[in-house]
Amino acid sequence: MAVDKFPVEASHIMMFARSVGDDNQIYYDEAYAGNTELGHVIAPPTFVQASAQFDPDYFLRPKIGSDWFGSGKEPSGLKPKADAGDGEKKSDGGGGLHAEQHYEYHRHPKPGDVLTATSLAGKTWEKEGKRSGKLVFTESIIEYRDQHGELVVTAKGVGVKTERPVDQ
Amino acid sequence: MSLNASDLKEGTTHSARLVEDLKRTQIVQYAGSSGDYNPIHTDELFATQAAGYPGVFAHGMLTMGMTGKMLTDYVGDGRLTKFGVRFTNQVWPGDDLDSTATFENMEDVDGETLANFEVTTINQDGAVVLKGYAQARVD
Numbered sequence: 001m002a003v004d005k006f007p008v009e010a011s012h013i014m015m016f017a018r019s020v021g022d023d024n025q026i027y028y029d030e031a032y033a034g035n036t037e038l039g040h041v042i043a044p045p046t047f048v049q050a051s052a053q054f055d056p057d058y059f060l061r062p063k064i065g066s067d068w069f070g071s072g073k074e075p076s077g078l079k080p081k082a083d084a085g086d087g088e089k090k091s092d093g094g095g096g097l098h099a100e101q102h103y104e105y106h107r108h109p110k111p112g113d114v115l116t117a118t119s120l121a122g123k124t125w126e127k128e129g130k131r132s133g134k135l136v137f138t139e140s141i142i143e144y145r146d147q148h149g150e151l152v153v154t155a156k157g158v159g160v161k162t163e164r165p166v167d168q
Numbered sequence: 169m170s171l172n173a174s175d176l177k178e179g180t181t182h183s184a185r186l187v188e189d190l191k192r193t194q195i196v197q198y199a200g201s202s203g204d205y206n207p208i209h210t211d212e213l214f215a216t217q218a219a220g221y222p223g224v225f226a227h228g229m230l231t232m233g234m235t236g237k238m239l240t241d242y243v244g245d246g247r248l249t250k251f252g253v254r255f256t257n258q259v260w261p262g263d264d265l266d267s268t269a270t271f272e273n274m275e276d277v278d279g280e281t282l283a284n285f286e287v288t289t290i291n292q293d294g295a296v297v298l299k300g301y302a303q304a305r306v307d
Contacts, residue, residue, distance in 0.1 A: 046236050050202045068207075105249055
């Protein structure tokens with residue numbers, strides 16, 4: 001993922017904090033925040049994940065004029081990739097899941113910041129899973145820098161592709 | 169609010185309930201704020217019939233986000249220096265989640281005192297859904 005311009009906005013921080021069930025005033029109340037050691041509103045610890053909003057190619061957001069794989073008339077808006085030949089629709093299997101996420105905070109983003117996200121390739125490895133078949137892990141490292149080029153947050157994510165849905 | 173190094177001993181814990189009876193609407197709310205609209209999290213028909221899951225399930229990052237509230241309520245605003253997790257089990261609508269930070273040790277880096285914690289979030293059956301660590305600046 002690469003994002004050229006991730007404007008950190010007060011209303012987005014407020015909505016993000018609400019969505020994770022966090023009503024801490026430090027995330028929306030300027031007057032309150034002004035009297036803390038920080039002196040201003042900050043974003044919650046996992047907020048940079050929302051940089052996806054500003055990635056024009058982010059694949060988990062429906063795009064105007066493009067097919068979307070969520071349900072409409074059918075369970076999936078995309079035609080099944082493969083037909084088993086017996087008319088049975090083949091499941092998409094497990095697809096991709098989020099396995100790990102790590103953040104290092106050099107400082108906490110605040111409204112008015114304009115961040116860029118640069119992705120550095122990480123490792124790839126495989127493992128045999130008991131509950132979902134072969135697992136392929138892919139790591140990506142994202143550096144979030146501010147308008148002055150200073151590093152704000154370093155994020156490392158690990159995604160996993162499973163061979164089949166995880167057994168419950 | 170922040171933590172004092174003198175209040176922390178190995179094994180000191182802080183726990184908080186993150187959510188009771190997680191609602192599908194909260195998962196929708198998180199999809200909207202984060203921008204992750206993967207239908208596996210919000211679209212029951214897709215999740216069950218196209219992807220083969222028993223139903224929709226929460227974004228791992230929603231669990232991490234809720235766990236982050238437990239941490240920042242404990243260590244203070246803007247005090248986290250590191251936070252990392254592994255997602256070990258899926259979180260489903262209806263789940264109750266509880267999270268605990270356990271103090272491990274202190275380190276001094278560039279004149280700052282940093283406290284290291286182990287972080288665990290479990291569901292109503294005691295299954296670990298998230299396991300990780302956090303580091304915070306303390307006074």
